[in-house]
Amino acid sequence: MKPGHILSNEPGFYKVDEYGIRHEDLVEIVAITKESDHPRAKNLVGDYDGRGVLGFSTLTMVPHQRECIDAAMLDDLELSYINNYHKRVLSTLGPKLKERGLVQDLEWLERECQPIVRG
Structure with a gap:
């Protein structure tokens, strides 16, 4: 995976033999550093020598x-x-x-x- 890739995020809850609920969103993979405008940016533990980490930006x-x-x-x-x-x-x-x-x-x-x- 790399920045710019698009994927589907599909968390769900399933009660065996009864029902299931899924919440689906399309997300873009984005690079996150401490300076990024991203909800998780300020909580980064480290910036990995300035490289940051990968995260998601919701497109839906x-x-x-x-x-x-x-x-x-x-x-x-x-x-x-x-x-x-x-x-x-x-x-x-x-x-x-x-x-x-x-x-x-x-x-x-x-x-x-x-x-x-x-x-």
Whole structure:
């Protein structure tokens, strides 16, 4: 694997003989250093002589389904990741929906991309 490669990230939960749930996203492999604009950049333990590490940047621009998220089960990093992802989805797609006059779609996207809070 190297930067620029695209793959599918497919975490899932399967209850034997009952059901399975998969959450799929397309991701791009990216190089990460401590100076990168990436959620994990500031948490790098080392930079491996300036080479950094490889990580993922999500390409799929669809909000996570809020009804399926229990914020109480997320740690701070996970909650921050989802909220930052939703900001990115809204800032990427919102202007396109507005430009095309898709008011109802934009309103739905704005609702779905609101910050998730514990409480």
